[in-house]
Every structure is written in structure tokens, then in C-alpha cells.
Amino acid sequence: MDEVEPDLATAVRRADLIVVAVPMDAMVSVLPPVLDATAAHQVVIDVGSTKQALLAALAEHPNRGRFVAVHPMAGTEHSGPEAAVSGLFEGKTVVLCDAAHSDPDALRMVEDLFHALPMRLLYLDAADHDLHTAYVSHISHITSFALALTVLEKEKEEQRIFDLASGGFESTVRLAKSSPATWVPIFRQNRLNVLDVLDEHLHQLQHLRELLAREDYEGLTEQIQQANHIRKILP
Amino acid sequence: MDEVEPDLATAVRRADLIVVAVPMDAMVSVLPPVLDATAAHQVVIDVGSTKQALLAALAEHPNRGRFVAVHPMAGTEHSGPEAAVSGLFEGKTVVLCDAAHSDPDALRMVEDLFHALPMRLLYLDAADHDLHTAYVSHISHITSFALALTVLEKEKEEQRIFDLASGGFESTVRLAKSSPATWVPIFRQNRLNVLDVLDEHLHQLQHLRELLAREDYEGLTEQIQQANHIRKILP
Incomplete structure (x- = not known):
């Protein structure tokens, strides 16, 4: 436990859906403590570009079912909050990976979210992705x-x-x-x-x-x- | 003289400015007969992407002064008249090559044209281009x-x-x-x-x-x- 953990747990507790958008090396270390703090009604997604290493790292996590691995196929060359673009995801594809490993209600919440944007949903296993x-x-x-x-x-x-x-x-x-x-x-x-x-x-x-x-x-x-x-x- | 020549000469005769926009291999064979048919008040430009071979082929042409070699740095991946895009050249660069080999009045007409679009004019010799x-x-x-x-x-x-x-x-x-x-x-x-x-x-x-x-x-x-x-x- 480092001293950031209490803040992380507090932040996670307030949300229905937690979106983790960090570089993929950080993703592998940030997601386990986020999932540690996740309750049974909450859902966590990443939006990262690689999936095998991440899903291997989470495979044995007791809250694995609350996590849905997604990759929206849209972005720009710019980084940071000021690079936000309205309508970026509209009509684009979002990949959902190893969806069978997510709890059905968590998967449904995420599907509803991306259908609403709307995005095209594509289901792949992590290796194919x-x-x-x-x-x-x-x-x-x-x-x-x-x-x-x-x-x-x-x-x-x-x-x-x-x-x-x-x-x-x-x-x-x-x-x-x-x-x-x-x-x-x-x-x-x-x-x-x-x-x-x-x-x-x-x-x-x-x-x-x-x-x-x-x-x-x-x-x-x-x-x-x-x-x-x-x-x-x-x- | 092949039988296309009379039509070419007729078409050229009606114009103040003749713009030749064909692939560069055709350019080298199309431009000499166009220049043959060009009178002292007329101006001819190409809009091609290479200049050395073309300008070498025209170097000894008696009407070389009526020709201004230009390359507008704008275009799309599409070809043909149906690929026209309104405003394509606005604010872009146009290169004028070996401008000293064009008659001053011919050069001025072409400069006025591209300034009016407006484009940014850049002068290079053919080798640098x-x-x-x-x-x-x-x-x-x-x-x-x-x-x-x-x-x-x-x-x-x-x-x-x-x-x-x-x-x-x-x-x-x-x-x-x-x-x-x-x-x-x-x-x-x-x-x-x-x-x-x-x-x-x-x-x-x-x-x-x-x-x-x-x-x-x-x-x-x-x-x-x-x-x-x-x-x-x-x-």
C-alpha cells in the first residue's frame, strides 16, 4: 500500500463506471488496485491498445468479472485532456476483448454505453485483437x-x-x-x-x-x- | 504531324493561358506541340510534380519563354475531372521553376494568377525542386x-x-x-x-x-x- 491508495479507493467508490486511460505500462500496475477497490455493483474499463499482457495480469484477480476490456478504434496524435475531440467515437468501431470473462451485467452496461454513442461493437479474443x-x-x-x-x-x-x-x-x-x-x-x-x-x-x-x-x-x-x-x- | 495536331492548335489558339495537366511521361511529349502552336501573347503552364526532365526537353524550344513551369503543392489521391475540389489551392504553396527562363510578361501573368487564389509563391531551380x-x-x-x-x-x-x-x-x-x-x-x-x-x-x-x-x-x-x-x- 502506498500513500496514493486511499485517494484512489475514495475516487473509485463514487463512480458507477471507472474508465482507466493511461499508457499501457502504467495500465498493468494501475488496474489491479482499482479492481481491489471495486464493489460488486461497479464496472471498470480500460481503453488501451494492447490486451494480452493486461488480461494475463488480471486473470486471477477476484474482481476480474467487474472488468471489461475495450479498445475504441479512434483517437488523434495529441495527448492530454486539452486534446479532447467532440464526437470522436461516433460511428467508429470499439473492440470488446474476452467478453465472456466479464460478468454479464458489467458487459451489458458497457455495451449499452457504446451502443448509445453510437459505436460499432466488435468482439475479439485478446490474441486476435x-x-x-x-x-x-x-x-x-x-x-x-x-x-x-x-x-x-x-x-x-x-x-x-x-x-x-x-x-x-x-x-x-x-x-x-x-x-x-x-x-x-x-x-x-x-x-x-x-x-x-x-x-x-x-x-x-x-x-x-x-x-x-x-x-x-x-x-x-x-x-x-x-x-x-x-x-x-x-x- | 499526326491528325490530332490541328485540333490541338485550334484549342490552343482560343486561350490566353493554356494549362497542361497530364501524367509526366505524356507531359514531355504533349508540351512541345502545344508550344509550337503558342503565339507571342499566350502563356503555357504545366502543373506537374517533376521538372528536370521536362525543362531539359523544352530547353531549345523557340517558344520556351512563353512557358512557365509550376507545381502547386496540393492535390488528392483521386484523379480525373470528377475529383475536382473547390478551394484546393487556397493558402498552399506553388513552386515556380527556373523562372528566369520565362518571358517577364508570361511570368507576371502566372504570378498574378497564383497570388489571386491566393497561393504562396516559391521560386526554385528545377534540380532543387x-x-x-x-x-x-x-x-x-x-x-x-x-x-x-x-x-x-x-x-x-x-x-x-x-x-x-x-x-x-x-x-x-x-x-x-x-x-x-x-x-x-x-x-x-x-x-x-x-x-x-x-x-x-x-x-x-x-x-x-x-x-x-x-x-x-x-x-x-x-x-x-x-x-x-x-x-x-x-x-
Whole structure:
């Protein structure tokens, strides 16, 4: 027990629903004392980007049933209360993980909350969640950090970046403004999945590089046509 | 002379300003006959993404002075007339290349046009233009095409991509919807600059990969803090 605990317990006692939104390394240590202080009528959710490590850490907790693991697939590159955006979650997907491990009444309260926003509810187990978010979210952050580092390294004239940055550059580099306090713990907890998709990404980039290096413009056209297939999924 | 020429000449004759907006491989063959048909009071501009090959092809043209090479740094991933966006150029940068090779009255007409939109005018020589656009625009398209190929390869369940794609993924993959007819000629004409920045990007990605593989989270934090520096340039 450290001296923060009494305040935490007091804060928890007043709430019907406790939302824990902290970086994933802190999440693993903050959630157990929050669940310790949770009574039978209360519900706790996280809103974190990785689930396996967290749910393993909570598996034996006596109040595990009061916890519902959720991941709303929406956010911005900004952090802190001043980064709040009205309507951020509307129409977006929220993933509920290992829902069978939550008490039915706790799950129902959380489902009602997200239906009301409204969000689209998707049920995945923790392993599937971490795999698919590595593919569709975490790798985007790696590529954006690397793109920012690339341009900052090559383009020594910062005014040129400002002058020439079009909407295309801004959108690919936007995620590179994201905080290391948020993202390093995510990469750490989802390390093997992130390495796996990052290796595929390096392979695809190397392939495009080879086609351009050997002036295989038909091959390059075919690869771009294949990449254009993303239009059918995200119009 | 092929049979298209008379129509081209007729169309050119009616205009004060002729804007040629075609892929860069076509640009190099379309602009000479357009300039052939251009009278002393008329002005021709392109709006293309590469300049060195084009300006080399036009260097000896007797009407070179009537041509002003411009590159508005704005656009979308969509092509064709139905992709027009009102206000697209407002407040953006337009690059004017090798402006000293244009007749003063032709240059003035084009400056007046872009000031009126209004756009910010930036003067570069063709070599600098191609170098800096490789850094700030062309590499973004390569990374986005590679990201789309990566996710399409790893994520066999297309519905999962649709369900889990957040704003972050959508913004990094948006440029991957761009047409190969537009982009292969750009990569071809700016091949050495694009290869150079692509090699730096591969190096940065490999470095992030190594830090994660050997669990050097301090090193990863430092790299992300360095990438965050892009905030100061593009707030």
C-alpha cells in the first residue's frame, strides 16, 4: 500500500463506471488496485491498445468479472485532456476483448454505453485483437515515425519542409507527432506481432526499391495497382 | 504531324493561358506541340510534380519563354475531372521553376494568377525542386503504397481492415489509392532522388526494428522524441 491508495479507493467508490486511460505500462500496475477497490455493483474499463499482457495480469484477480476490456478504434496524435475531440467515437468501431470473462451485467452496461454513442461493437479474443491492431494500427505509427525521421534527416532546411508539405505529406507524417509515453509501451507489449508486420513492410519497401532501381516500370505499375486495392476496403 | 495536331492548335489558339495537366511521361511529349502552336501573347503552364526532365526537353524550344513551369503543392489521391475540389489551392504553396527562363510578361501573368487564389509563391531551380519534392512528397507515396501492400498481404480478412481501420491508419494509407498512371512517371523522372531518400527511409525503419528486436526501449523513446520534432515544423 502506498500513500496514493486511499485517494484512489475514495475516487473509485463514487463512480458507477471507472474508465482507466493511461499508457499501457502504467495500465498493468494501475488496474489491479482499482479492481481491489471495486464493489460488486461497479464496472471498470480500460481503453488501451494492447490486451494480452493486461488480461494475463488480471486473470486471477477476484474482481476480474467487474472488468471489461475495450479498445475504441479512434483517437488523434495529441495527448492530454486539452486534446479532447467532440464526437470522436461516433460511428467508429470499439473492440470488446474476452467478453465472456466479464460478468454479464458489467458487459451489458458497457455495451449499452457504446451502443448509445453510437459505436460499432466488435468482439475479439485478446490474441486476435493484438494481432489485428498490429496490422491495422501499430504498423502505421512505425512507418510514420520512420518517415518523419527520414525527412528530418534528409531535409536539413526546415523552412523547405514547411513550404513544400502538401496534404499528402502531412497525412502520412501526422502520427509521428504521437507521444513515446503512449507508443513505446504498446510496441513493447505487442512486440512480436509488430516485428512480424514490420518485417513484411520492410520486404514490400525493398521490393518497390528493387523495381525502381532496375527500372522495371511495369512491375512498379503492377505493385501500385495491387496497393490501390485498399480503395475497395476503405473507399 | 499526326491528325490530332490541328485540333490541338485550334484549342490552343482560343486561350490566353493554356494549362497542361497530364501524367509526366505524356507531359514531355504533349508540351512541345502545344508550344509550337503558342503565339507571342499566350502563356503555357504545366502543373506537374517533376521538372528536370521536362525543362531539359523544352530547353531549345523557340517558344520556351512563353512557358512557365509550376507545381502547386496540393492535390488528392483521386484523379480525373470528377475529383475536382473547390478551394484546393487556397493558402498552399506553388513552386515556380527556373523562372528566369520565362518571358517577364508570361511570368507576371502566372504570378498574378497564383497570388489571386491566393497561393504562396516559391521560386526554385528545377534540380532543387526535384530534390525537395522527393523528400517531402514522393517518399510519402512510396511509404503509403508499401503500407497498403503490407496490410493487404498480412491481413487476409478484409472485413477486419474495414472494422479496425482508425483515422490514423486511413491517413497513412490514403495516398496508396493514387493512380500508377500519375506516379510511375514521377518516380521514373525523379528516380535517383527517390532512391536516395528511400534508402534513408529503409535505414530508419531498420533502426527502429533493431531497437524493438533487442528491447532497447530507451533508444526507441529517443527516436520517437526525435520524430516528434516534426511538430515544430508542421504544428
